[in-house]
Amino acid sequence: MLKLNRSLMLGCSALMAASVALSGCGGSTGKDGSGNSSSIPTESAVTSSPSPSAAASDGGKVEGGTVRVAMATEPDNLDPYLSAATDTGSMMDNVFDGLFEGGENSELVPAIAESYSVSGDGLTYTFTLKKGIKFHDGSDLTSEDVYYSYAKLSGLNGKDPLSSKFAAIETLETPDDYTVVAKLKEKDAAFLAANIVAIVPKDYEEQSAKPIGAGPFKFSVYTPGQQLVLEKNESFYDREHAPTLDRVEFKFMPDANASVLALKSGDIDMVPGISSQGALQLGDGFRIVSGPQNMVQLMALNNSVEPLNDVKVRQAINYAIDKDVIIQTVAEGNGVKLGSNMSPAMKMYYQEGLEKRYEPNAEKAKQLLKEAGYEQGIKLTITVPSNYKFHVDTAQVIAEQLKAVGIQATIKQVEWSSWLEDVYNNAKYEATIVGLTGKLDPHEVLGRYDSKYAKNFFKFSSAEYDELVGQARLEIDPDKRAELYKQAQTMLTEQAVAVYIMDPSRSVAMKDSLEGFKMYPIQKYDFAAMYYTK
DSSP states (O other): OEEEOOSSOBOHHHHHHHHHHOOOOOSOOGGGSOOOOOOOOOOOOOOOOOSOOSOBOGGGEESOOEEEEEESSOOSOSSTTTOOOHHHHHHHTTTOOOSEEEOTTSOEEESSEEEEEEOTTSOEEEEEEOSSOBOTTSOBOOHHHHHHHHHHHHTTTSSOOSOGGGTTEEEEEEEETTEEEEEESSOOTTHHHHTTSOOOOTTOOOTTTSOOOSSSEEEEEEETTTEEEEEEOTTOSOGGGOOOOSEEEEEEOOOHHHHHHHHHHTSOSEEETOOHHHHHTTOTTEEEEEEOOOEEEEEEEOTTSTTTTSHHHHHHHHHHOOHHHHHHHTSTTOEEEOSSSOOTTSTTTOOTTGGGTTOOOHHHHHHHHHHTTOTTOEEEEEEEETTOHHHHHHHHHHHHHHHTTTEEEEEEEEOHHHIIIIIIITOOOSEEEEEEEOOSSHHHHHGGGOTTOTTOTTOOOOHHHHHHHHHHHHOOSHHHHHHHHHHHHHHHHHTTOEEEEEEEOEEEEEETTEEOOOOOSSOOOOGGGOEEEO
16 A cells, blocks of 8 residues: 655645546535535524724734625525535635645645545545544544545435445445545545545534534524624634634625625625626725636536437537627626636646637528528527526627527526526526536536436436546546546537536635735635735
């Protein structure tokens, strides 16, 4: 057995290479972005002063203070294993920690795990936990909590598994309080990256009402329609990265313009996802941080309903859409055109050139519709979550473009909860526009299209595709694995499974006095690293 002690950051490619010498989505939950939604109990609101509370330390850093963040959506579930929404994950990521966490460069960073080793056959993973970690309720975090968490995720507790990413686990053992041994049924190159998932306390079943984790911030209160409040975890185990802020208040503000005005007036300290127009309104006293989002905005097509079950119709829709126009008008030029469900931010796995496969061609689109038997055109309903103006605006542009080829598109705006239930959970739709967030492992992205994946809301079914991604998941040679995923992307493009539009740049606006914000290739807000200055 090759021992790999990890006290420093771990690059994903390095992890895969190590396996050779010896991993929203092929099933995901919590931090990684999928699961089921359910109702959340209400608690009373708590208010506090938004300004820093104590004297500045060396370098002008202020100890304490509250950051108020404008969020476009509310939590779909506070339980990390039942949440499907990326926004929820980015808020609650501050409450929960996993064995690892995602770093700024797509690397894995040790969190609860102190070290790990992988057997020569790639089937047995042994994790050694850090000692002295306590959950927010004061209980010690031990291997029994990891066992409980992973048993729930994998179905080893006798119930339905909550994540197919852990279905490969055959057995779990805890030889002592700080050692966990996971034996897999077969090689799974994506398994290591899956270990960013939250570790929760053994036998605690109230996560949806009062979540308890081991992260740098503790859950305080959730008031539907108003706010979610987190408070500093004074007993956070990683003293080097202990939070400086006392409190984080997520204010639910679906109106983007209202968020900008609140930032200008001092009622809000930070606005994620601000538009270029909104940024121009701010003026002095504010800072904008921008960077790649590693998100794929797409118009998903339900491949199982007529006439979208005909590849020629799907290809016609692709030829009818001018992505450059969408990028210029909706994203104000701040986006990278895509051709498949992979962002160039995932450089190792990205298949170049697919963005050129469907250059706008109205005549080609009409010809394909004619060949499919729809010379007179078709009707199409585009379902869009109403709280995402970016997607609503995109739908409006697309509807206009489709008219030119005889496709009459109707835009149906629904609430986010309805979108999750009808589209994401049950695939009751024809077309929809949404952003699928980037992941640390390519299988979490391309595994979404596997016919066996429960949340394959595209309803794409191909034995050849399933075999490709299945081989890729087992392949521990990083170069061979990358080639398989590139082939899978090409197949998605040729089959026109969806209209892959862009990876929009992400811009975050905040007060000048708020420092320490970091950009990640996944949507993540690390408030433990943030602080106020004088």
